Amino acid sequence: MAGSNNIETDVAIIGGGGAGIPAAIEVARAGGKALVLEVAAECGGTAAISGGGCCIVGTPLQKSQGINDTPDLAFGDWIAFGGGAADEVWARYYLEHSLHELYHWGESCGVRWVDLRFQEGNSVPRWHRPDNNGLGLMTALIKTAEHIPNITVMTGVSAGKLLTEGGRVRGVAASKDNQALEIRAKSTIVATGGFNSNLDMVLEHRPEFKQFKVMEGSGVGAKGEGHRMIQELGGYFTHMGDIWFYVFATPDYLDPRQRRGVAFRQVPGYLWFNQQGKRFHNESLTGGASATPALLRQNPPHAWAVADTPMLAKMDVADPQYRRGDVIDRAKVEAMLNNSPYIKKGNSLAELAANCAIEDVKNFVGEIEDYNNDFDAKRESDRKFAKPLKGSKKFDTPPYYAIQIFPLARKNFGGAKTDLRCRALNKYFEPIPGLYAAGEVAGMAGGHINGKNGLEGTMLGPSIFSGRVAGAWAAQEAGFGQGFVGKANRPEGE
Ligand SMILES: Cc1cc2nc3c(=O)[nH]c(=O)nc-3n(C[C@H](O)[C@H](O)[C@H](O)COP(=O)(O)OP(=O)(O)OC[C@H]3O[C@@H](n4cnc5c(N)ncnc54)[C@H](O)[C@@H]3O)c2cc1C
Structure with a gap:
């Protein structure tokens, strides 16, 4: 590697995604200089390919739809759904602040909250x-950061090893275009995301999945590099096996390693069949809590997502290579539908079943006919699994398609343990001086804010929030501002 360049800043932030960009905004607003190091050509990370949904409580949007929600109600749901493994303090901290410090803060940065989903x-x-x-x-957060003079963003920079001096973290060694860089900082935030695009690491923490085909499914930068950096300095990791797997994903036929999976959305009418030709789950419940265990109970543990041609007209593939900017690249989606060896076609349902080597073709066709009959009878939901029929349609327009789906590792619910200031802790629960961790590298916030299951919107929301908390406290440690002072969602006067 040629020469080495030294760069000085107040706070170094490794990763320019959902946690890193908000962290930089906080540092700069506290008066410090923030330097964001991003390995990709552009900032955004997994957050930019995400659904963007955030779990937020007591908002004007909820009120406009007559929904009365409170942090107490949400906290009860959160803890119950987390299966006894959620960090109650962080969950409470996040929920209490989500209205002012995420919803309204986001709006102040140009984010528009447009709809609500159950x-x-x-x-x-x-x-x-x-x-x-x-x-x-x-895009709104990155634009906000671009307009703040104290923030410098360097893209195409791969951070490698945290630097220490006198027992403190003092920045990070990195490289850009084969050039070594030494970033010297008063405090350093690791915001590198999760590790679900590193299949070896996924299987290390969930060895029982070695027997199945499992795909890498986070943003391409989510390789666990920040985990390694924190671990090298004695950081404590918790709940690492709590990985949220999804099933509405198919192998990316363009990946030469055949490891990456792509999630597809906007096919509301599809039905899932196992290899025997039987439906096994309500396909409208696609989350990791029920859909993944249902799929893994099948033998073999994969399924076919079956649709007719109009159902696929708006199919969205959640991966940058299937998009042009913010629009779906329809030609690429069509190419995938026509060329992926994991997608089969048939001019009749029986032909489709034969092409998928379905064992019981009669049952397969019969279940789709039953489903069609539910439409003819104008039912609200289908009789087999109570899947709502609104927004779906009958199977009546060939060619029919079957997309083979496998479990996909998507979200890390465990990670580096931190305190409420996002300081990375060692195994004695003492802060590692000068080191902060935020976002998915810290299990979204604090180490394990969700527990075993997430209510959805509980990954990106806490990543943004913990990024802000880390930024404010890292700036304070560097001599700027007073740390994170958030406004809680309390009734007026309390
Ligand atoms: C398809 C998909 C949809 C999702 N939808 C939702 C949703 O609707 N709601 C929700 O709550 N959550 C969702 N999530 C999860 C959510 O997007 C992530 O949990 C969140 O983005 C994590 O933020 P982060 O900043 O920790 O990581 P990221 O946003 O991934 O940012 C980390 C950044 O660090 C960079 N980086 C990594 N290593 C290095 C290095 N060595 N040097 C320099 N830079 C590095 C990466 O390139 C990346 O840009 C979704 C995830 C996926 C994959």
Whole structure:
């Protein structure tokens, strides 16, 4: 590697995604200089390919739809759904602040919250979708950061090893275009995301999945590099096996390693069949809590997502290579539908079943006919699994398609343990001086804010929030501002 360049800053932030960009905004607003190091050509990370949904409580959008929600109600749902493994202090801290410090703060950065969805485990709808999903949200935050003079963003920079001096973290060694860089900082935030695009690491923490085909499914930068950096300095990791797997994903036929999976959305009518030709789950419940265990109970543990041609007209593939900017690249989606060896076609349902080597073709066709009959009878939901029929349609327009789906590792619910200032802790629960961790590298916030299951919107929301908390406290340690002072969602006067 040629020469070495030294760069000085107040706070170094490794990763320019959902946690890193908000962290930089906080540092700069406290008066410090923030340097964001991002390995990709652009900032945004997994957050920019995400659905963008955030779990937020007591918002004007909820009120406009007559939904009365409170942090107490949400906390009860959160803890119950987390299966006894959620960090109650962080969950409470996040929920109490989500209205002012995420919803309104996001709006002040140009984010527009446009609709609300109900998600499994919630008493009321509280999954707030921003305009243009994760891409819209991250574009607004990145633009905000670009307008703040104290923030410098360096892209194409791979951070490698944290630097220490006198027992403190003092920045990070990195490289850009084969050139070594030494970033010297008063405090350092690791915001590198999760490790679900590193299949070896996924299988190390979930060895029982070695017997199945499992795919890498996070943003391409989510390789666990920040985990390694923190671990090298004695950081404590917790709940690492709590990985949220999804099933509405198919192998990316363009990946030469055949490891990456792509999630597809906007096919509301599809039905899932196992290899025997039987439906096994309510396909409208796609979250990791019920859909993944249902798929893994099948033998073999994969399924076919079956649709007719109009159902696929708006199919969205959640991966940058299937998009042009913020629009779906339809030609690439069509190419995938026509060329992937994991996608079969048939001019009749029986032909499709034969092409998928379905064992019981009669049952397969019969179940689809039953489903079609539910439409003819104008039922609200289908008789087999009570899947709502609104927004779906009958199977009546060939060619029919079957997309083979496998479990996909998507979200890390465990990670580096931190305190409420996002200081990375060692195994004695003492802060490692000068080191902060935020976002998915810290299990979204604090180490394990979700527990075993997430209410949805509980990954990106806490990543943004913990990024802000880390930024404010890292700036304070560097001599700027007073740390994070958030406004809680309390009734007026309390
Ligand atoms: C398809 C998909 C949809 C999702 N939808 C939702 C949703 O709707 N709601 C929700 O709550 N959550 C969702 N999530 C999860 C959510 O997007 C992530 O949990 C969140 O983005 C994590 O933020 P982060 O900043 O920790 O990581 P990221 O946003 O991934 O940012 C980390 C950044 O660090 C960079 N980086 C990594 N290593 C290095 C290095 N060595 N040097 C320099 N830079 C590095 C990466 O390139 C990346 O840009 C979704 C995830 C996926 C994959």
